[in-house]
Amino acid sequence: MSKRVNAISLIMLCLILLLTGCAPAESAAQESNEPGEVTGETEYAKRITIGRLGDAAYLDPNQAVGVAEITITQQIYEGLVKASEDCKSIVPSLATDWTIGADALVYTFNLRPDIKFSDGTAVTGADWEWSLIRARDAETSGYRFAAEPIESVESDGETVVITLKEPSASFLGNLCMFNLTLGSKAHWDAVGEQTYAQQPLGTGPYMLEEWNKEENILLVKNPYYWRDGVPFTEELNYKVVGDDNTRSLQLQSGDIDIMMDVPFSTVSQLETSQNVKIHTFPSTQIRYFILNTTQEPLDNQKVRQAIGMAIDKQELADIVTSGFGKPAQSLLSDTQIQWFFDGLEYNDYDLEAAKALLAEAGYPDGVEFTISVRSGSQVYEQIAVMLKSQLAKAGINVELEMLERASLSEKYQTLSHEATILQWVDDFPDPSGIMGWTIDYDQCHAWYTGLNDVDLDEFNAAANVELDLEKRMEMYDEIQQRIYDNANVIPLFSNSFVWAASDKVENLKVTPFYVQITDNLKMKK
Amino acid sequence: MNGLNYILKRILQIIPVVFIISILIFLMLRAIPGDPARLVLGEKATIESIDAMREKLGLNESYLVQYGKFVKGIVSLDLGTSLTYQRPVIELLRSRVKITLMLTLISTFFSLLISFPLGYYAGKYKDSMFDQIIKSGALAAVSMPSFWIGLLLMILFGVKLRWLPVGGWGDTFIDQIRSLILPGLTMSLLTSALLIRNIRNSVVDISNMDYVDFARSKGISERAVKNRHILRNALISTVTLLLMRMAYMLGGSVIIETVFSLPGIGKLMVDSIFGRDYAVVQALVMLFAMIILLINLLTDIIYSFLDPRVKF
Numbered sequence: 066m067s068k069r070v071n072a073i074s075l076i077m078l079c080l081i082l083l084l085t086g087c088a089p090a091e092s093a094a095q096e097s098n099e100p101g102e103v104t105g106e107t108e109y110a111k112r113i114t115i116g117r118l119g120d121a122a123y124l125d126p127n128q129a130v131g132v133a134e135i136t137i138t139q140q141i142y143e144g145l146v147k148a149s150e151d152c153k154s155i156v157p158s159l160a161t162d163w164t165i166g167a168d169a170l171v172y173t174f175n176l177r178p179d180i181k182f183s184d185g186t187a188v189t190g191a192d193w194e195w196s197l198i199r200a201r202d203a204e205t206s207g208y209r210f211a212a213e214p215i216e217s218v219e220s221d222g223e224t225v226v227i228t229l230k231e232p233s234a235s236f237l238g239n240l241c242m243f244n245l246t247l248g249s250k251a252h253w254d255a256v257g258e259q260t261y262a263q264q265p266l267g268t269g270p271y272m273l274e275e276w277n278k279e280e281n282i283l284l285v286k287n288p289y290y291w292r293d294g295v296p297f298t299e300e301l302n303y304k305v306v307g308d309d310n311t312r313s314l315q316l317q318s319g320d321i322d323i324m325m326d327v328p329f330s331t332v333s334q335l336e337t338s339q340n341v342k343i344h345t346f347p348s349t350q351i352r353y354f355i356l357n358t359t360q361e362p363l364d365n366q367k368v369r370q371a372i373g374m375a376i377d378k379q380e381l382a383d384i385v386t387s388g389f390g391k392p393a394q395s396l397l398s399d400t401q402i403q404w405f406f407d408g409l410e411y412n413d414y415d416l417e418a419a420k421a422l423l424a425e426a427g428y429p430d431g432v433e434f435t436i437s438v439r440s441g442s443q444v445y446e447q448i449a450v451m452l453k454s455q456l457a458k459a460g461i462n463v464e465l466e467m468l469e470r471a472s473l474s475e476k477y478q479t480l481s482h483e484a485t486i487l488q489w490v491d492d493f494p495d496p497s498g499i500m501g502w503t504i505d506y507d508q509c510h511a512w513y514t515g516l517n518d519v520d521l522d523e524f525n526a527a528a529n530v531e532l533d534l535e536k537r538m539e540m541y542d543e544i545q546q547r548i549y550d551n552a553n554v555i556p557l558f559s560n561s562f563v564w565a566a567s568d569k570v571e572n573l574k575v576t577p578f579y580v581q582i583t584d585n586l587k588m589k590k
Numbered sequence: 591m592n593g594l595n596y597i598l599k600r601i602l603q604i605i606p607v608v609f610i611i612s613i614l615i616f617l618m619l620r621a622i623p624g625d626p627a628r629l630v631l632g633e634k635a636t637i638e639s640i641d642a643m644r645e646k647l648g649l650n651e652s653y654l655v656q657y658g659k660f661v662k663g664i665v666s667l668d669l670g671t672s673l674t675y676q677r678p679v680i681e682l683l684r685s686r687v688k689i690t691l692m693l694t695l696i697s698t699f700f701s702l703l704i705s706f707p708l709g710y711y712a713g714k715y716k717d718s719m720f721d722q723i724i725k726s727g728a729l730a731a732v733s734m735p736s737f738w739i740g741l742l743l744m745i746l747f748g749v750k751l752r753w754l755p756v757g758g759w760g761d762t763f764i765d766q767i768r769s770l771i772l773p774g775l776t777m778s779l780l781t782s783a784l785l786i787r788n789i790r791n792s793v794v795d796i797s798n799m800d801y802v803d804f805a806r807s808k809g810i811s812e813r814a815v816k817n818r819h820i821l822r823n824a825l826i827s828t829v830t831l832l833l834m835r836m837a838y839m840l841g842g843s844v845i846i847e848t849v850f851s852l853p854g855i856g857k858l859m860v861d862s863i864f865g866r867d868y869a870v871v872q873a874l875v876m877l878f879a880m881i882i883l884l885i886n887l888l889t890d891i892i893y894s895f896l897d898p899r900v901k902f
Contacts, residue, residue: 122674122675122676204639204642204643204646205631205642205646206631206639207631207634207635209636209639210634210636262676263676263677278675278677278682278853279675279853280758280759280853304758305851305853306757306851307848307851307857308849308851310849311741311757311848311849311850314741314745314749314756314757315756315851318748318749318752320748320755320756320758469624469864470864471622471623471624471625471626471864471866472622472623474624474628474629474633475623475624475625475628476623478628478633487633502634509633509634509636513633
């Protein structure tokens with residue numbers, strides 16, 4: 066027996082060595098070593114592999130979408146206009162120019178000629194009409210609001226005329242959204258709703274080549290793309306690597322070339338590894354604290370303001386983001402420079418003033434409430450623990466309740482919570498979205514705070530239809546101040562997007578709206 | 591014939607158990623807070639969108655109707671469509687079950703390879719230095735968290751030596767086997783440790799039995815004593831333990847799958863619970879229940895071969 070066991074062990078050892086040995090040391094990078102583009106002396110890889118947290122469910126911009134979906138659909142679909150790379154202005158995309166009627170009701174766009182879908186078929190006016198109306202009528206889309214102002218769409222293939230239900234000054238901004246993009250009606254007619262979400266067809270720089278669910282999405286260059294010489298890299302392979310540590314090890318071993326979503330806590334470790342470069346990008350991401358104003362004592366504005374004053378936002382930003390963040394006072398990101406109100410009057414961190422305000426509000430002995438926190442997320446857990454300890458210093462006793470995502474969202478969406486911590490990233494270069502969510506009571510109870518400030522709601526609606534840019538900017542300044550004073554949503558901090566990549570990767574760009582600009586993304590071989 | 595009757599009877603007994611499990615999982619899923627429609631649509635969805643989604647998902651129907659559809663689905667093997675992945679559940683399971691099954695087999699293979707020789711010799715040379723080292727090693731393997739061992743193995747074999755991939759799943763069969771070596775090894779450490787302790791103790795106990803002395807006194811060779819009298823008897827409890835571990839492994843390990851980025855059913859189960867993907871969770875629970883029940887049955891059958899005293 067022992068000889069037999071030994072023999073079996075030996076055979077197995079050989080098998081393992083064979084399996085491990087048949088991969089040369091460079092195997093990790095072999096996918097990138099296909100013959101690629103040659104520019105001058107430097108040779109570039111044909112494929113770049115990007116490691117990310119999770120897979121997409123649908124690749125249809127008009128079904129329920131999250132960041133995993135948007136990252137991919139933005140490479141496949143394009144709209145009439147888009148946000149500039151710095152997200153400060155609106156620039157042409159499939160439209161060359163446009164006019165907005167004096168009543169802000171009719172938007173007319175001149176289209177680029179000879180645009181084709183990635184299967185070579187020509188774009189028609191019917192595609193435009195179908196795409197935009199579909200976005201408006203997509204009942205099961207969480208982003209339908211952006212298309213809801215549309216009354217009708219007419220297109221002859223050279224122009225697109227959009228008539229709105231009521232005047233809107235922000236609609237051009239809405240058109241930068243990922244769901245107001247052009248899809249192929251003929252393709253949808255041929256394959257049906259369900260398959261369309263799995264086999265997208267657009268006019269963007271890349272098209273879907275292969276999709277192994279929960280493994281990878283392979284995008285290849287669209288041969289009919291309207292911009293010459295773009296994109297540079299033939300193939301982008303989006304690989305799902307759910308675990309942060311594994312994603313970081315894969316970057317170091319060369320299995321992936323770019324690592325999306327680097328957790329702040331792993332940056333310092335990655336910085337020390339050879340051949341890896343950390344990239345930070347300005348972002349519109351803001352973490353904030355929402356207080357349910359229908360519950361005592363949070364129904365008291367002074368209590369809410371005292372809570373705001375008792376939070377040391379600088380300390381939060383420094384510790385949670387490892388230095389990649391800074392305190393936020395407005396809910397609008399300062400990246401949106403045109404709309405951000407830099408004259409905001411706000412209260413600095415002041416414990417004594419917070420205590421005095423609590424006493425003035427009728428709570429000299431402090432208050433108590435519960436923060437419901439999303440479990441399993443290091444950032445949220447860290448923020449919650451720090452808030453608890455910071456608020457305690459002002460006599461505000463906080464209980465923490467850890468809930469998984471589904472239970473938490475049910476809780477705050479039905480206003481059964483007292484407070485919770487959330488985040489968002491802007492989607493388009495106009496303040497109407499963020500301000501609307503925070504103020505509009507009918508839409509989602511003033512972003513799940515239950516504050517029905519009718520006067521502010523009306524003022525916000527007026528700002529949304531104000532066509533005079535100067536005046537509109539002033540109105541949004543006032544709105545930002547009034548939201549700050551209401552203190553139903555307390556901004557905590559903003560932070561940069563942090564990615565990491567092999568030092569061979571060039572021109573890695575991510576916009577403040579989290580759009581990856583892949584035009585000149587390339588990697589040396 | 592008796593044996594066949596027994597097996598048939600056992601299979602029939604599975605039916606009411608499965609029925610009760612189906613009711614339990616159906617009700618439990620709906621009892622936990624969290625609306626699938628809200629989850630899919632995100633926080634910016636309007637109330638109308640949420641209603642439309644609930645209608646689309648059939649969540650506005652009565653529990654009785656929903657349960658009826660679920661049972662009908664199981665019987666006709668149409669398990670519905672996954673909410674999160676937008677694919678038929680059957681198709682989703684097919685690719686993932688293959689990965690988990692391969693991982694279980696590789697891990698079992700490593701476990702056997704490690705545990706039998708080590709366990710036997712540790713028992714044979716009880717209290718020797720070798721035995722002490724094996725016992726301490728087994729204790730360490732049981733105590734160390736698998737995600738940590740997994741990361742260490744990845745750093746060594748993936749990043750430093752670059753012999754094996756750092757997580758992920760391959761396209762070709764060879765690549766797939768290569769990507770299962772590290773997770774298989776990580777997973778097998780706990781199983782091996784449990785098996786080693788079990789085999790060692792059995793060998794120690796059995797070696798002291800009279801029939802072993804008797805066999806030796808009859809002049810049977812030492813190898814025959816070891817194979818026919820010691821190891822065969824040690825197998826009885828070991829097989830139970832191993833099959834229980836296999837049942838556990840077939841349920842998928844969310845930690846191993848997450849660390850090694852393998853799209854198996856363990857992670858699918860956890861993600862589906864968090865995503866309130868009712869169709870997938872129901873299908874997986876039913877699958878796990880069947881696996882456990884069948885493995886129990888298998889254990890009983892194997893017993894009768896290993897131990898002639900066990901009769902149906």
